Amino acid sequence: MLRRFIPRYYSTIEIMSQIESAKKLAAYKAVDENFPKDAKVVGIGSGSTVIYVAERIGQLPNKDDFKCIPTGFQSRQLIIDNKLHLGSIEQYPDLDIAFDGADEVAPNLDVIKGGGACLFQEKLVASNAKKFIIVADYRKKSQILGSKWTQGIPIEIVPNSYTTIIRELFKLGCKKVELRQGGKAKAGPVITDNNNFLLDADFAEIENPKELHEKIKMLVGVVDTGLFIQMADKAYFGEEDGDVKTWESKK
Template sequence: MSSDDWKRQAAEHALNYVKDGMRLGLGTGSTAAKFVDLLGGKVRDGLKVVCVPTSETTRLHAASLNIPLATLDQYGSLDLTIDGADEVDEELRLIKGGGGALLREKIVAVASERVVIIADISKRVDVLGRFPLPLEVVPFGLSATRRLVAALAGDCGCEGEVKVRVGADGAPFMTDNGNHILDCAFGVIDDPEALDDALKLVPGVVESGLFLGIADVGIIAGPKGIEVLTGIESDFDEEI
């Protein structure tokens, strides 16, 4: 089986957490897109849900499947968010933001009663950092922000290239919020909590792709089947 098949398996398993009448957050990325496809089929068959997308890409995808959509301002809180991740460790700490939607993804996740992460086995790591850590940053003072990020990360033992993400046109990538992304190739992040605290001291950093203590359940699909991880502080009932 391919990683595409495993992504679909994880998305199928996540559907078991979705109940009629729920307010759902819809993530962004290739694995989250598999879930949106499956959810669209359930809605077509009569499932009643209303969903808040975490990006314009996800909004257009969900709308094309006639999934009922709303904004977070309309509801304030959600029952459940299903999203992917670029890395997942044993403690359900995540790196997210490869698709450039990390700010909205974090806002929606924190506004949700429960968060389920779906991923294929390639995203499972022992230590975060192999995938470059994305940071959403404001365009103003970009070079100064980049230098301060590198300096404070170095104080936390994280060293590596910090570069501005560029789009297909060669210009700096622009998020749905009008910001840029710094991709930080640290290789290993031994203390994600300390790094996250340090990055919050940088005025130009809007949000980091470290999702710590946010996910309740991780569904990892691979050649040995489905692995379900539960967050240390989660009280999510694993029975589905």
């Protein structure tokens, strides 16, 4: 039994190390190729790949010349830990560039985000940036949204509207919807940085993400959806073989 167990154990370790290496390669290349030399305000997103984005930005020699805007608690800590200068979207609403991760990315750079529960603030920062860069590993590439990220579209909502919105989502063709729970660490729903609830709505493969986003956004009580439509300019993917692939928007 022991002989059969050990190879599988080390295989798992190697796979995880490979994924982390892919994330780091993509993050470093994204920063190196896109960070403006004269940047004054920079958005820092959230997620496991953005850890390396913040790390790389923290290595820049001119890091005292710009402010970094977080999309939530985790990215705020990344900014502080890498000795970058923290700002807020209220102080600096015009961003030169923003970097963030993704849960799933289609070839036209439509994206599903919000798996880490920072949905609204991520979209606010991205929408105010002159350039929006997605950084991820090879597992996030998809030919059609909803085919790989099967947990459902994250939807941030006003708390007391969840029953009504769930009913309306089924009318729009939703297959399954869940109020995201806090897990073992918290009894009850996840609370976002803006004190809202999150729904995860499974529409299976999404043929028209723009139309679906607009329909959901119109529901009373919806703050925003995790469908980031025609927002990203480039996406960097760390590959299994150590290469970094780039997808570029044609918008």
